[in-house]
Amino acid sequence: xxxxxxxxxxxxxxxxxxxxxxxxxxxxxxxxxxxxxxxxxxxxxxxxxxxxxxxxxxxxxxxxxxxxxxxxxxxxxxxxxxxxxxxxxxxxxxxxxxxxxxxxxxxxxxxxxxxxxxxxxxxxxxxxxxxxxxxxxxxxxxxxxxxxxxxxxxxxxxxxxxxxxxxxxxxxxxxxxxxxxxxxxxxxxxxxxxxxxxxxxxxxxxxxxxxxxxxxxxxxxxxxxxxxxxxxxxxxxxxxxxxxxxxxxxxxxxxxxxxxxxxxxxxxxxx
Amino acid sequence: xxxxxxxxxxxxxxxxxxxxxxxxxxxxxxxxxxxxxxxxxxxxxxxxxxxxxxxxxxxxxxxxxxxxxxxxxxxxxxxxxxxxxxxxxxxxxxxxxxxxxxxxxxxxxxxxxxxxxxxxxxxxxxxxxxxxxxxxxxxxxxxxxxxxxxxxxxxxxxxxxxxxxxxx
Numbered sequence: 001x002x003x004x005x006x007x008x009x010x011x012x013x014x015x016x017x018x019x020x021x022x023x024x025x026x027x028x029x030x031x032x033x034x035x036x037x038x039x040x041x042x043x044x045x046x047x048x049x050x051x052x053x054x055x056x057x058x059x060x061x062x063x064x065x066x067x068x069x070x071x072x073x074x075x076x077x078x079x080x081x082x083x084x085x086x087x088x089x090x091x092x093x094x095x096x097x098x099x100x101x102x103x104x105x106x107x108x109x110x111x112x113x114x115x116x117x118x119x120x121x122x123x124x125x126x127x128x129x130x131x132x133x134x135x136x137x138x139x140x141x142x143x144x145x146x147x148x149x150x151x152x153x154x155x156x157x158x159x160x161x162x163x164x165x166x167x168x169x170x171x172x173x174x175x176x177x178x179x180x181x182x183x184x185x186x187x188x189x190x191x192x193x194x195x196x197x198x199x200x201x202x203x204x205x206x207x208x209x210x211x212x213x214x215x216x217x218x219x220x221x222x223x224x225x226x227x228x229x230x231x232x233x234x235x236x237x238x239x240x241x242x243x244x245x246x247x248x249x250x251x252x253x254x255x256x257x258x259x260x261x262x263x264x265x266x267x268x269x270x271x
Numbered sequence: 272x273x274x275x276x277x278x279x280x281x282x283x284x285x286x287x288x289x290x291x292x293x294x295x296x297x298x299x300x301x302x303x304x305x306x307x308x309x310x311x312x313x314x315x316x317x318x319x320x321x322x323x324x325x326x327x328x329x330x331x332x333x334x335x336x337x338x339x340x341x342x343x344x345x346x347x348x349x350x351x352x353x354x355x356x357x358x359x360x361x362x363x364x365x366x367x368x369x370x371x372x373x374x375x376x377x378x379x380x381x382x383x384x385x386x387x388x389x390x391x392x393x394x395x396x397x398x399x400x401x402x403x404x405x406x407x408x409x410x411x412x413x414x415x416x417x418x419x420x421x422x423x424x425x426x427x428x429x430x431x432x433x434x435x436x437x438x439x
Contacts, residue, residue, distance in 0.1 A: 017433025018435065021425075021435055053411075059363050080368060082274065107310060107311055107312055107313070108311070110309060110311035110312075110317050111273070111275065111311050111312065111317075113433060114433070134309075135309065135317060135319065135431070136277040136278070136279065136319050136427075136429045140435065155283045162431050163429070163430065164279055165281055186303055197410070213431075214431055214432055214433045215432065215435075216432075217431075217432050222429045222430075222432075224430065224431050226436075256282075256321045256322065257307070259319040260306070260308050260309045260317070260319045261307070261308065261310065262307070263308055264308045264310065265395040265396070266292075266316070266397065266414065266415050267415065
C-alpha cells in the first residue's frame with residue numbers, strides 16, 4: 001500500500017485499487033462540490049468527471065474551496081479550480097472537465113460508478129436521478145438552504161442516497177409535482193440564495209463517507225437507502241423520519257427494465 | 272472500445288442463488304440475464320442487465336464430461352426471449368469461490384458455439400457470456416459484425432456495497 005494511504009488501511013487491502021478504479025461524477029463544483037472533489041482526491045480517487053458551466057465570481061469566495069481572488073479576476077471556470085485542487089493533491093488523477101451543463105456530456109457521465117449532485121433546483125435533481133437510474137448509477141444528492149424564521153434563521157440540508165432498485169427521491173418525498181411546479185412558477189426569481197461554507201462542508205463530508213462506505217465498507221451494516229437531514233442550528237445530522245414509514249417499501253417510480261437506451265443499435269462493422 | 276456490464280446487486284444475488292441450486296445430474300447450472308444497451312463516451316458500450324431467466328431442470332443434457340450442458344430447448348427459449356423483447360442476452364454460470372473467476376477452456380469452446388446464434392434473432396445488439404464467482408465476475412462480449420469476442424472491461428454489481436470487477 002502506498003504510504004500516502006497508510007492511515008486508511010482499515011478500509012481494506014484492496015481499497016487503494018478500488019478507489020483508483022472507480023469513476024465518480026460530480027455535477028456542480030461550487031460550494032458543495034468543491035469540498036467533495038477535494039476529499040475524493042485526498043482519499044485516492046483518480047477517475048473524476050466534474051461538470052459545472054459557471055465561472056468564479058466574487059460572491060463565490062466565501063465558500064468555494066480552492067478559489068482565489070485571481071480566479072475572480074480571471075473569471076476562471078469552476079471546473080478548472082476543482083481540477084487544480086484535485087491535481088495538487090493527486091497528480092495521477094484523471095479529471096474530465098465538463099465546462100458546460102452536465103446534460104451536454106451525458107455520454108461521458110454514463111461511465112460513472114457513483115454520481116454526486118450538488119445542484120440548486122429540484123428540477124435538476126429530478127433529471128440527474130432519472131439519468132442515474134436509467135444507467136444503474138447510485139446517485140448521491142446534496143442540498144443546503146437557509147430559511148428566515150421569526151427570530152433569526154434556520155440552516156438546513158440533506159444528503160440522500162438514491163440507489164437503483166431502492167427508494168428514490170420521489171419515494172422519499174423530496175421530489176414531488178407540487179415542488180417542481182412551484183419551482184417552475186418562480187423560475188428566474190430565485191435571487192441571491194444564502195450559502196455558507198461550513199454546512200456545505202458537513203454535507204460534503206457526509207456524502208464522501210457514503211461513497212467510501214459503498215465502495216470499501218468498513219463495517220457490515222448495508223446502506224441501501226439513505227436520507228440524512230442536517231440541522232445547522234443544532235449542528236446535528238440524523239436519519240430522516242420520512243424513511244420510517246417507508247421501511248420495507250419498494251420504489252414504484254423506476255421499473256427494473258427501464259434501463260439503457262431504447263433506441264440503441266450497433267451497426268455491424270468488420271472485425 | 273470500453274465494454275461495461277452493470278446489474279443491480281439484488282439481481283446478481285438472485286442469479287447466484289439460482290445457480291447454486293443442486294441439479295439432479297448436472298454439476299452446475301446456467302441461466303440467462305437479459306439486458307439493454309447504451310453507448311458511453313464516443314465508442315464504449317454500456318450493457319445493463321435487468322432480468323433473469325432460469326434454465327429448467329429438464330432442459331439440461333446428461334453429459335458427465337462438462338459441468339452443465341444445455342439442451343436445444345434451453346437455447347431456443349433464450350433465443351425467443353431475445354427476439355420477443357429485442358434485448359441483449361447474457362449467458363451466466365457460477366464458479367462458487369471468492370475472488371476473480373476465469374473461463375475454463377470448456378467454457379470458451381462451448382460459448383463460442385452458441386453465443387453467435389443470438390445475432391440471428393437480435394443482430395443489432397451485443398451478447399455476452401459471464402462467469403460469476405461469489406463476489407466477482409468476468410465476461411466476454413460478442414459485438415455485431417465481429418467474429419471474436421472481447422473481454423468486458425468492467426463488470427459492476429450496483430448496490431451496497433458496489434462491486435467492481437475489472438478485466439485483468
